[in-house]
Amino acid sequence: MDNKKLLAIFNQQAASYDNQWEKLAPLRDGLYLLLSAVLSDLPNNARILSIGAGTGAEIISLAEKFPGWHFTAVEPSGPMLEVFRHKAEKQGITSRCTFHEGYLDSLPKGEAFHAATSLLVSQFILEQDKRVGFFQSIKQRLRPDGYLISSDLSSDVDSYSYLNLLEIWMRMMSNADVGPEKLNQMRTAYARDVAILPQEKVGEIIASGGFEQPTLFYQCGLIHAWRTKVNVP
Numbered sequence: 344m345d346n347k348k349l350l351a352i353f354n355q356q357a358a359s360y361d362n363q364w365e366k367l368a369p370l371r372d373g374l375y376l377l378l379s380a381v382l383s384d385l386p387n388n389a390r391i392l393s394i395g396a397g398t399g400a401e402i403i404s405l406a407e408k409f410p411g412w413h414f415t416a417v418e419p420s421g422p423m424l425e426v427f428r429h430k431a432e433k434q435g436i437t438s439r440c441t442f443h444e445g446y447l448d449s450l451p452k453g454e455a456f457h458a459a460t461s462l463l464v465s466q467f468i469l470e471q472d473k474r475v476g477f478f479q480s481i482k483q484r485l486r487p488d489g490y491l492i493s494s495d496l497s498s499d500v501d502s503y504s505y506l507n508l509l510e511i512w513m514r515m516m517s518n519a520d521v522g523p524e525k526l527n528q529m530r531t532a533y534a535r536d537v538a539i540l541p542q543e544k545v546g547e548i549i550a551s552g553g554f555e556q557p558t559l560f561y562q563c564g565l566i567h568a569w570r571t572k573v574n575v576p
């Protein structure tokens with residue numbers, strides 16, 4: 344899907360985004376539990392870059408656990424970022440956040456980051472070379488010892504187990520009150536607008552962006568999350 348259409352979808356979903364996914368919070372809470380362990384060796388004043396920050400869920404979770412960290416949220420959807428801004432104010436973390444409405448290429452250059460998160464973002468980049476380019480551009484913003492945490496939907500969509508996983512995934516959504524129309528839209532989107540690739544392939548793409556071979560540290564249904572470090576030759 345091109346950026347304009349994707350942006351329109353997230354702009355339109357922004358106001359209801361958090362409510363809609365509330366019942367599925369355990370999926371991401373498990374990820375955040377591990378995420379904080381994965382990043383816990385960073386210094387007390389670490390700078391974290393969150394690409395595709397959305398409504399700021401991962402930043403808020405990390406900000407609570409690591410009170411000295413500073414976060415830069417890169418988010419092309421103004422309405423999604425606005426929801427995050429309100430939440431950040433409520434949490435009292437605004438002074439620890441930089442809000443950038445736009446893509447990573449327009450983020451002013453500054454001090455390199457200790458870590459970057461990109462949760463459920465690269466899957467929307469359908470062309471493989473552009474997806475590699477996305478990770479390359481993240482690498483350019485990181486310190487030589489910087490971490491990347493990336494999560495995406497991942498599976499071998501040609502396999503029998505994907506058919507089963509997808510059915511379980513859709514039932515879970517339905518149990519969480521996602522309506523039939525929305526479920527149909529999701530099925531279509533997964534087949535057409537989301538690059539759901541096997542976990543080995545996603546690992547290869549991340550590594551081609553200039554990172555060490557990533558470690559898959561979390562899987563929950565279709566969601567997979569990898570941790571890697573900048574590859575210093």
Ligand SMILES: C[S@@+](CC[C@H](N)C(=O)[O-])C[C@H]1O[C@@H](n2cnc3c(N)ncnc32)[C@H](O)[C@@H]1O
Pocket residue numbers: 349350353394395396397398399400401417418419420423445446447461462463464467
């Ligand atoms: C599925 S949401 C995930 C939001 C958040 N990371 C989370 O896990 O709740 C994906 C977000 O990435 C943003 N996005 C999509 N493509 C992007 C890109 N190329 N660069 C940065 N952000 C992007 C969208 O606007 C959207 O807010």
